[in-house]
Amino acid sequence: DAGITQSPRHKVTETGTPVTLRCHQTENHRYMYWYRQDPGHGLRLIHYSYGVKDTDKGEVSDGYSVSRSKTEDFLLTLESATSSQTSVYFCAISETGQGAATNEKLFFGSGTQLSVL
Amino acid sequence: GQSLEQPSEVTAVEGAIVQINCTYQTSGFYGLSWYQQHDGGAPTFLSYNALDGLEETGRFSSFLSRSDSYGYLLLQELQMKDSASYFCAVRAVVQAGTALIFGKGTTLSVSS
Numbered sequence: 001d002a003g004i005t006q007s008p009r010h011k012v013t014e015t016g017t018p019v020t021l022r023c024h025q026t027e028n029h030r031y032m033y034w035y036r037q038d039p040g041h042g043l044r045l046i047h048y049s050y051g052v053k054d055t056d057k058g059e060v061s062d063g064y065s066v067s068r069s070k071t072e073d074f075l076l077t078l079e080s081a082t083s084s085q086t087s088v089y090f091c092a093i094s095e096t097g098q099g100a101a102t103n104e105k106l107f108f109g110s111g112t113q114l115s116v117l
Numbered sequence: 118g119q120s121l122e123q124p125s126e127v128t129a130v131e132g133a134i135v136q137i138n139c140t141y142q143t144s145g146f147y148g149l150s151w152y153q154q155h156d157g158g159a160p161t162f163l164s165y166n167a168l169d170g171l172e173e174t175g176r177f178s179s180f181l182s183r184s185d186s187y188g189y190l191l192l193q194e195l196q197m198k199d200s201a202s203y204f205c206a207v208r209a210v211v212q213a214g215t216a217l218i219f220g221k222g223t224t225l226s227v228s229s
Contacts, residue, residue: 042221
């Protein structure tokens with residue numbers, strides 16, 4: 001199994017509070033991604049990173065920010081949590097970001113269940 | 118923008134064959150992937166097609182037709198453990214780079 005650790009695994013917070021989710025990898029992969037998963041919506045890309053300090057927005061980036069100060073860590077911050085951000089958050093990594101067949105695989109962490117009350 | 122369409126649910130019996138279709142519309146295309154996710158688990162990679170044709174991996178096969186913007190996942194000799202959600206995904210241009218965009222998923226229920 002790819003070495004990806006998400007923390008915390010579960011979190012309950014209140015509306016308006018900031019929340020930071022952490023993704024840590026031991027694979028030295030260049031690309032890291034944050035997705036959220038909601039019933040009926042599949043996996044939606046929030047932000048991704050293609051290197052240290054190199055990040056970009058995804059499909060649903062409003063209300064979220066990210067930081068990557070080290071290859072192994074990718075942080076997702078909900079600046080002021082809202083109930084619509086209640087979701088399961090998955091971090092993923094890949095060796096490359098282009099369509100090279102042998103390196104197209106994304107490896108996912110176990111997910112963080114976030115509830116915003 | 119990009120969009121992927123796949124059926125929301127498919128049911129089948131053990132031993133049967135099932136095909137899950139995926140049509141896509143993307144700005145830039147690099148390949149079509151398939152992922153499996155069991156309830157409560159994380160998605161796991163199944164297959165990837167960069168070129169037209171059929172890729173076979175054991176009981177699972179994946180097909181791509183780039184001219185039709187269409188692909189499918191074929192599951193043979195279905196087993197109960199194949200009950201899961203299956204997602205097609207395309208690597209597409211997102212802002213300054215590329216990233217994997219997923220369909221909404223197909224829930225496969227296998228009964229005995």
